[in-house]
Amino acid sequence: MEKKVLVVDDEDFHRELMQKLLSKLGYEVAVAESAEEAFALLREEKFPVIITDLIMLEMDGVEFCQMLRETDTKTVVIALSGHTELYNTDKLIEAGFDNHLTKPINIETISQAINAGFEQYQKRA
Numbered sequence: 001m002e003k004k005v006l007v008v009d010d011e012d013f014h015r016e017l018m019q020k021l022l023s024k025l026g027y028e029v030a031v032a033e034s035a036e037e038a039f040a041l042l043r044e045e046k047f048p049v050i051i052t053d054l055i056m057l058e059m060d061g062v063e064f065c066q067m068l069r070e071t072d073t074k075t076v077v078i079a080l081s082g083h084t085e086l087y088n089t090d091k092l093i094e095a096g097f098d099n100h101l102t103k104p105i106n107i108e109t110i111s112q113a114i115n116a117g118f119e120q121y122q123k124r125a
Contacts, residue, residue, distance in 0.1 A: 004028045004045070005114060008038045008052040008064065009080075014103070018051065025111055035064035042068075047075060048121040049114055051101075054081035062087065062095045069096035074124045076117035080105070 005027045007018045015031045022029045030047065032038035034056060041047075050068075054061035065077050079092055082103035092100050098120060099113050 002028060002048075003118065004030070004047045004049075006030050006032065006038060006041060006047040006050045008032045008035060008050065008056070008061070010034060010053065010056040014053065018105075021105075021107065021110070022114070025107075025114075027114065035059035035061075035067075038064065039067075042072075049076045049078065049117040051078045051080050051110075051114075054079050054087055055083055062091070065096045074121065076121050078113055078117060 003026060005022055007015060007022070007029060009015045009018065009031070010033050015033060019029045019031050030041055032041055036058065038050070038052070052061040052064055061079055061081070065079070068075065068077065076098045077096060079087070079097045079100035080103060081087070089100070098117065101110060101113055
C-alpha cells in the first residue's frame with residue numbers, strides 16, 4: 001500500500017510545514033488549501049489518510065469530514081487544530097473523524113497517529 005497522505009489546511013505555513021515534515025517521515029504528501037480543493041484531488045486519486053484543519057473558510061473540517069463520509073467510510077480522517085476546545089470529542093466522532101490532534105504538532109505524535117491510520121485503513125479493506 002502506498003503511504004499517501006492528504007493534508008487540508010487553509011494556512012500556507014501549516015500546509016508547507018506538514019508537507020515537509022511528513023515527506024521527511026517517508027510519506028507521499030499532497031496538500032489542499034480548502035475542502036473544495038481536497039474533493040477535487042480525491043476525485044483523481046485515493047489517500048488512505050487525510051489530515052484536515054478544523055477551522056477553515058468556506059467549509060470547515062467538520063463539514064468536510066461529514067461530506068466525505070457520505071461516499072467514503074474507509075479513508076482515515078484525522079482532525080488537526082489549535083482550537084480543539086471548540087469541538088468536543090463526541091462531535092468529532094459523530095462527524096466521522098477517526099482521531100484528532102492539536103497544534104502545535106509533536107513529530108512523534110503525528111507519526112504514531114498516521115501509522116495507526118494506515119493500519120486502520122488496511123483493516124477496513
